Amino acid sequence: MSETFVIVGAGLAGAKAAETLRAEGFEGRIVLVGEESARPYERPPLSKGYLLGKDPRDKAFVHDTGWYGEKDIELVLGVRATELDTARRTVILDEFEPLRYDKLLLATGSRVRELDVPGATLNGVRYLRTLPDSDRLVEALLPGAHVVIVGAGWIGLETAAAAREHGATVTLVEVADLPLQRVLGDEVAQVFADLHRAHGVDLRFGTGVAEFVGSTGVMTSVKLTDGTEVPAAAAIVGVGITPNTELAAAAGLTVDNGVVTDAALRTSDPRVYACGDVANSENPLLGRRIRVEHWANALNGGPAAAKAMLGQQVVYDRVPYFFSDQYDLGMEYSGWVEPGGYDRVVFRGDPAVKDGKAPEFVAFWVKDGRVLAGMNVNVWDAQDDIQKLVRAGYAGTIVDLDRLADPGTPLTDLAG
Numbered sequence: 140m141s142e143t144f145v146i147v148g149a150g151l152a153g154a155k156a157a158e159t160l161r162a163e164g165f166e167g168r169i170v171l172v173g174e175e176s177a178r179p180y181e182r183p184p185l186s187k188g189y190l191l192g193k194d195p196r197d198k199a200f201v202h203d204t205g206w207y208g209e210k211d212i213e214l215v216l217g218v219r220a221t222e223l224d225t226a227r228r229t230v231i232l233d234e235f236e237p238l239r240y241d242k243l244l245l246a247t248g249s250r251v252r253e254l255d256v257p258g259a260t261l262n263g264v265r266y267l268r269t270l271p272d273s274d275r276l277v278e279a280l281l282p283g284a285h286v287v288i289v290g291a292g293w294i295g296l297e298t299a300a301a302a303r304e305h306g307a308t309v310t311l312v313e314v315a316d317l318p319l320q321r322v323l324g325d326e327v328a329q330v331f332a333d334l335h336r337a338h339g340v341d342l343r344f345g346t347g348v349a350e351f352v353g354s355t356g357v358m359t360s361v362k363l364t365d366g367t368e369v370p371a372a373a374a375i376v377g378v379g380i381t382p383n384t385e386l387a388a389a390a391g392l393t394v395d396n397g398v399v400t401d402a403a404l405r406t407s408d409p410r411v412y413a414c415g416d417v418a419n420s421e422n423p424l425l426g427r428r429i430r431v432e433h434w435a436n437a438l439n440g441g442p443a444a445a446k447a448m449l450g451q452q453v454v455y456d457r458v459p460y461f462f463s464d465q466y467d468l469g470m471e472y473s474g475w476v477e478p479g480g481y482d483r484v485v486f487r488g489d490p491a492v493k494d495g496k497a498p499e500f501v502a503f504w505v506k507d508g509r510v511l512a513g514m515n516v517n518v519w520d521a522q523d524d525i526q527k528l529v530r531a532g533y534a535g536t537i538v539d540l541d542r543l544a545d546p547g548t549p550l551t552d553l554a555g
């Protein structure tokens with residue numbers, strides 16, 4: 140009897156898992172179920188090239204329309220999985236026949252965290268997660284329009300950059316003292332504050348949203364917790380995401396800030412796997428469980444989970460990686476540092492924003508002489524070496540910090 144593998148969640152992780160199952164020779168039935176009506180797509184363009192009108196919509200999709208048929212992958216779109224019965228090995232779908240599985244992959248990703256303040260349902264209060272969200276946002280980013288962005292995380296900052304490039308006036312509101320403060324720490328967070336200020340963004344730190352104000356259902360201004368009020372036709376909220384764990388939790392799988400998996404991406408049920416944003420997976424390199432909300436983890440986690448489902452030996456121990464583009468700044472980051480989990484940032488190059496131009500540098504987050512993370516800003520071809528340094532750092536290798544800071548010392552020499 141041929142086996143059936145069901146993948147719930149038709150995002151990047153789910154699509155890459157389906158691709159890998161076929162590439163590795165799986166000949167059974169593959170069903171990829173997704174709640175959204177669009178076939179699997181990548182989300183990074185939604186706040187960058189696509190939002191800016193530079194990249195076509197088609198570029199965001201993981202595969203061509205015809206690819207799923209060619210690979211005999213059943214794509215069930217616009218359908219939500221509502222229940223998982225692990226004893227009967229069955230997934231219940233909304234208005235669709237139940238699916239029995241031999242192995243199941245949860246790739247349900249995450250959803251935006253919503254602000255619970257007065258006026259939150261007014262027309263003009265927006266979030267960014269999906270293609271339709273991005274389409275709606277473009278309509279709000281008109282030249283001269285006043286936009287308030289709530290949250291100076293990656294989504295907020297990229298959206299602020301896109302809004303400025305569209306010619307909108309932007310006020311960015313953030314409860315912390317700097318953008319990305321928890322992720323990057325003060326030293327590097329300052330670069331992003333300087334960059335956005337240089338591009339004319341009105342930065343309001345140390346304050347949050349008290350209320351979205353409007354009349355006849357339409358937002359007209361945003362009242363902040365510091366008592367000020369900012370007139371605006373649109374507010375774009377980017378205050379984090381929540382993993383879609385409900386299906387797993389109701390089925391009795393272990394859930395703790397995501398669906399808990401081992402290093403082979405297997406959940407507490409041996410026939411059920413999880414990957415991408417929704418998984419909180421043991422990472423042997425870091426010696427702990429982590430949940431990574433980034434593109435590369437979906438891109439690589441999907442294939443890793445697929446191989447594990449096929450019974451291959453899998454140890455998913457990648458160095459966490461992400462990237463961002465804002466104005467003329469492009470960056471990549473590899474590694475893992477808890478807030479305050481470093482004692483020093485070593486800069487290779489000058490991180491100062493001068494004349495509104497993004498700097499070129501590499502930053503390393505170091506603890507006890509070990510590199511735990513590195514970020515290259517407008518410096519390219521450094522990632523392989525940064526990842527080697529991070530791997531070495533987590534293995535206990537201490538580097539000479541003067542040489543680390545010295546652009547004359549090839550990173551390859553330090554990475555070994």
Ligand SMILES: Cc1cc2nc3c(=O)[nH]c(=O)nc-3n(C[C@H](O)[C@H](O)[C@H](O)COP(=O)(O)OP(=O)(O)OC[C@H]3O[C@@H](n4cnc5c(N)ncnc54)[C@H](O)[C@@H]3O)c2cc1C
Binds near residue numbers: 148172269415416
């Ligand atoms: C605007 C934006 C920009 C981004 N930019 C970057 C970037 O520059 N760099 C970077 O590293 N990362 C970026 N990310 C993060 C990256 O896109 C995510 O980490 C990635 O999308 C995670 O992929 P996933 O497949 O795990 O989950 P998702 O992309 O969330 O896909 C999961 C899918 O499962 C569906 N689903 C959920 N529950 C069910 C259910 N019960 N039944 C059926 N279907 C269900 C969802 O509707 C969704 O379509 C960005 C994210 C956004 C939103």
